Amino acid sequence: MSNGYRTEAISLDYAAYTRAVMDLTMRLAEVIFTAGAGAEDATAAMMAITRAYGLKGTDANITHTIIQLTHEDPVSHESISRSRNVKYRSLDYSKLTATSELIADLIEEPMDIVEARKRLAVIVSSKPQVPVWLRRIGWSLVGAGAAVLIGGGPVVALAAFVATYLIDLITSALDHRQVPLFYQTVVGGAIGPLVAAVVQIVEPAANSSLVVVATIIMLLAGVTTFGAVHDTLSGFYLTGTARMVEALLITGGLVTGVSGSALLLGKVGLQLQIDANPFVTLAELPILLAASVVIVIGFALAVQVPWRALWVVCLLGALAEFLYIAGTNAGFGLVWSSASSAMGVGLAAAVAARIVRTPPLVIMVTALVPLVPGLTLFRGLMQFSEGDINGLLSMLTAAAVAMSLAAGALLSQYVVQYIWGPARRLQRRFVGPLMALPVRMGRGTSKRIDRI
Template sequence: MAEPDLPPTQQIPVTNRLALTLDFCLRLGEVLLSSGAGAADVTVTMLSVARALGASEAQFDITFTSLSASHQSSPDQPPLLATRQVVQRTIDYQDLTRVDHLVRDVAAGRVGLRDARAELGRITSTGHARPRWAVTAGWAVMAAGVGVQLGGDVIVAVLAALAAVLIDRLQLRISRRRLPTFYSQVAGGAVATLVAVGAAVVDGQVGLDIDVSLVVTANIIMLLAGIGFMGALQDALTGFYITAGARITEALLATAGIIAGVSGGLSLASALGVDLPTVEPGATNIQAAGLAVAGAALAAAAFAFASYSPARVLVPIAVVAGLAMAITQSIQTPGIGRAWAVAFAALFVGLVGYAVARRLRVPPLIVVVSSVVPLLPGIAIYRGLSLVSEGSRRDTSLGLVALIGAASVALALAAGVILGEYLAQPLGREMRRVETRLAGPRLVGPVTLLERRVGQASRKGRRQRADGQRR
């Protein structure tokens, strides 16, 4: 299929066009996958783009660190194969939004292959409009919001923000040296613990009664916020078990890094002769409902800001996250288990997130993931792994119980969000035929446009067949 807007002398040969189309789809998939999109969404988006560009026989596969594509026009011809490695995994919602708009333009026929490849190159090669120091400030505000959500006062919020600034700048230096994420998580946990211990030593002389455990806990949640729990569980629920297992392993390894960093910080302080206070990482206080809602809203909006989300979605995300926290607390208070309370809140996020994202022209993934960050069971996962690492039989049993509870909350969170997307984003009959193998709600990708195009083509075909029968 040649470019319609080019003279014959500049048209791309069929074989070259297929190769360029597959390469373009794989590059799109790399951006989506590295930004936390589910494997089902990425695969369907690549299939949709390939078919819009004329490669109707294209097939794609994802195995967490690699993307593969194949195209075979007929059984008697050799297939065309292409692969691409996912080498960088950083949440970048600005690039995700721009790629989502590009996919919609390609699916609607407004952009051809040449222009689409050029635009994708500009998206991945240009920097951000938001300066890096502003991102650091966003992480600081998020840690402060989490500290308030957990029951801390103003001093806890300030110390959590200070530790977040130090952690972000240190992790930025580590990432520039291409070290694995595990080591940056170790460094982050150690910095959070040393800041809390230092504040406790000063507090012993001044007498401000600082709850340093909440400082460590707030930064633990900040470190866990960027881990793709939602993407992993979405992959598991939609049938991509290999990718889901790999993502869950990555999340557990990152959590283990935090545990190592926190214990290392406490050991270093003890070795230096510092009189250690009582530090309980993962501790929380009973917080008033109003402050918990405000802290959750602030943390969610700050996370979205630090992840380069468009500025127009920050206030809606804060509102959705605050309402979700209010639902969780109001349902959990009468005695309903936390998993069910989180599930109802996640269902609300899934229902509202699609409408908000559609109105603001951003992928629903941005609204959903940012809004559920305050509900993630990061503390339960941290406690479970910490107890398991102690080694005793009693601690191991308690740790397994905590991990099972965390898994139930995480599953309830993902299942509630996806069910909400099912209810808010129903797929048409024709679209279900196209996506039978990958049926599921779309957090990324132009479902509405493609459904309209497929439906129009189907109706046109039915009209033509009816006209032929009348003739």
């Protein structure tokens, strides 16, 4: 009898320990997933943490907003399952980085579960790195920098700053009132043409339509195209497809808002015309590189990139713009120039991530924001509204550019991680690159990750 009671007590203790580890693991995965990590990163994190705490036979999966973790008890062969529904996602790279560092500590040297939960609670409940008003200024800098990047002067840049500030202010208020995201984007898209109309009245010589393009770039900067492509190429087809539908929904709301507002302005005699020359001379190059840095700084403030990585993303943002300009002037076209630029930035980000101790995902996404195809999308909208079938081609080109940016950056990380690390076994277990986890670049390090 005593042996039976002892066995039952051990079984109960093991079950309680298993549930505690699974609960901690789910919480960590939820934080990085909601902060911007891909499904594969969150899944790999769950597998690595449970393995580090001694739980074998664990299976993890993510389907769009559902995070699942299952473990089979080796004694009773009964399965213990946990799931969480992630209802809200927003880019928060400071929280993502801090949680990634905690995951690295747990993988290398598992600490007491209670202590680990306390550290995670501190990360989740800590004050934002950047206050709300400064994040709003950040989005405004994205708009102002984008206006200069596509050829706008001081008046247009100021108008774009004001327009993007209003967009963020109004869409944030709508979000607090739980208005669906599609309608938020419709309202945000409609503001750009209205501000452009004011500029056209106040300063007729200014190219007011560039204000609309700047607001489009600002609104597209936070779209989940990168994550959707990452999840799809990594084999998480349902999650990737759902995120792609979300990106299309946001873009559809943007198109609806911009075209509806432009149509209304056309009825009162105010026509928006595109007059932007994508060809760049050497004399304009310094201005465009400076504008790309302004965009990167603004986006970094908006999504709270860690301060220690700010100089790196600025440098790589300028590099991305330079490679893109070089590619287009060499005749490679928009899509291939975007892909090659993303590839180059991704390779540089692999090295920079080690220097500033920040996940490559944070660096790459921020540095590639200046290449968002806002001008191509707006040109397609104007052509389509005028009955020109070439408008559809322009919009498809914009989608292809967005996809090429994500695919190029992902390919660079896959090449780096396959050649430089982690171990081959990790690459056999996971299809795509891990970009939000503390993967050590070296064959002899991070043994716990290599044994996943």
